[in-house]
Amino acid sequence: MARHSILQTLPEPxxxxxxxxxxxxxxxxxxxxFTAGERCHGLPLVLSGSVKxxxxxxxxxxxxxxxxxxxDICTLxxxxxxxxxxxxxxxxxxxxxxxxxxxxxxxxxxxEQSPEFRLGIMESYGRRLDDLMLLVEEVAFRRMDExxxxxxxxxxxxxxxxxxxxxxxxxxxxxxxxxxxLLKELERRGQVRLSRGRIDVTGELSGxx
Amino acid sequence: MARHSILQTLPEPxxxxxxxxxxxxxxxxxxxxFTAGERCHGLPLVLSGSVKxxxxxxxxxxxxxxxxxxxDICTLxxxxxxxxxxxxxxxxxxxxxxxxxxxxxxxxxxxEQSPEFRLGIMESYGRRLDDLMLLVEEVAFRRMDExxxxxxxxxxxxxxxxxxxxxxxxxxxxxxxxxxxLLKELERRGQVRLSRGRIDVTGELSGxx
DNA sequence: CTGGCGTCGGTGATAAAGTCACAGAGCAAG
DNA sequence: CTTGCTCTGTGACTTTATCACCGACGCCAG
Numbered sequence: 001m002a003r004h005s006i007l008q009t010l011p012e013p014x015x016x017x018x019x020x021x022x023x024x025x026x027x028x029x030x031x032x033x034f035t036a037g038e039r040c041h042g043l044p045l046v047l048s049g050s051v052k053x054x055x056x057x058x059x060x061x062x063x064x065x066x067x068x069x070x071x072d073i074c075t076l077x078x079x080x081x082x083x084x085x086x087x088x089x090x091x092x093x094x095x096x097x098x099x100x101x102x103x104x105x106x107x108x109x110x111x112e113q114s115p116e117f118r119l120g121i122m123e124s125y126g127r128r129l130d131d132l133m134l135l136v137e138e139v140a141f142r143r144m145d146e147x148x149x150x151x152x153x154x155x156x157x158x159x160x161x162x163x164x165x166x167x168x169x170x171x172x173x174x175x176x177x178x179x180x181x182l183l184k185e186l187e188r189r190g191q192v193r194l195s196r197g198r199i200d201v202t203g204e205l206s207g208x209x
Numbered sequence: 210m211a212r213h214s215i216l217q218t219l220p221e222p223x224x225x226x227x228x229x230x231x232x233x234x235x236x237x238x239x240x241x242x243f244t245a246g247e248r249c250h251g252l253p254l255v256l257s258g259s260v261k262x263x264x265x266x267x268x269x270x271x272x273x274x275x276x277x278x279x280x281d282i283c284t285l286x287x288x289x290x291x292x293x294x295x296x297x298x299x300x301x302x303x304x305x306x307x308x309x310x311x312x313x314x315x316x317x318x319x320x321e322q323s324p325e326f327r328l329g330i331m332e333s334y335g336r337r338l339d340d341l342m343l344l345v346e347e348v349a350f351r352r353m354d355e356x357x358x359x360x361x362x363x364x365x366x367x368x369x370x371x372x373x374x375x376x377x378x379x380x381x382x383x384x385x386x387x388x389x390x391l392l393k394e395l396e397r398r399g400q401v402r403l404s405r406g407r408i409d410v411t412g413e414l415s416g417x418x
Numbered sequence: 419c420t421g422g423c424g425t426c427g428g429t430g431a432t433a434a435a436g437t438c439a440c441a442g443a444g445c446a447a448g
Numbered sequence: 449c450t451t452g453c454t455c456t457g458t459g460a461c462t463t464t465a466t467c468a469c470c471g472a473c474g475c476c477a478g
Contacts, residue, residue, distance in 0.1 A: 057349070078334060078335065079338055079339070088343075111320060111321075122292075126287060126292055127288070129338070135345055136274065136344055137264060137266040140348045141266040143464090166425095166426080174349075174464075176427085177427095177464095180426095180427060352434075353434080373455065373456090375455080383435075384435080384437070386437080386456095387434095390458085392456095405444055
């Protein structure tokens, strides 16, 4: 039952007591876990699947902030959980995901009673801050063609990716036209083949030029 | 002695015990609190003054991530403190600052024994995440002239700011030339007057055009 | 099977921002 | 006054963002 490493570190009888109060849930692909402005009613521990967290600016543009996968903790929820403020971002399930929801009272009690739980939370927290700082640097200073090539290479060194240019633009926080043009350039160089809603990676993407 | 709200919430005798192990320090303007890669040996609570946190990308460009002032907590340190990884950013004192350094062992003990301390830490964490998410949006989607005007307006609705174009470029995460040109444009419109290392705000900056 | 419709992708024109290179202005110390 | 350093201004060019529009593709109803 305790299919998350932070739960496995809990000593008995704390673990059993915790498991009684934790709600296990399954979310289908496409499901919205939370949206901007919404209140938070528990800390989600991701057990399986994949969830992307993105935000939309006043301009209406969106950008993907990070992803959560198996054994991740939705640290973004902690702030909302403890202060009662609403979320600033939204979370969308990409691959069917299972999660364990820890209610507020239990979260506080686990923090109190388990040094390992504290460590796990703080570790996750540090990683999330690092991710966001890296993203700031990336958005502020790196070239879009490099970022696009890296994104593609990370998904499929060789092979097919099912994604529209618009979705890819949101991943990178840019405009659809920019993605289209950069992809077209990659196609001219023979590094990808393009079709509607699909990108086939055919050549080396990184370390070229 | 307990000149930080999170210390004031501690009940006796926990507070007295904590104060024995906390080191109070004063840092002059210009002092570097920590640099990228450095290990962290305690959680700083800022009592007074102002500290800016900035990071430098592989490209060599820098950007200011956020500032800490009186009653802030250097949440960035928590991740490093708990995991032993090095800092990714650096912190520089802007106005002479006093800080209370909480060693790792004490931090964990306070988390365990004080619900108010836990709440304070998590609140601070949430605020920091929000700040960074806002920064991502700002850098990714907003126009530089707007951001520059807002930055100036926030510092001095009317009056003088002592800063070089290069420093201002780091505040906004852009290039010095871009700042110089935008400032020149503002000067042409009569909204600022420029001199070496100084900007005089003379007109309305926000809400125009 | 075909015609209509909504989504997706391509592209030109133009504006904003970033990069590179360099020159001149302001300031301080000798 | 000269020297040397930092700070600022600017031209030329590249990259990215924005706006406007059109054609291609896929799907579904008739």
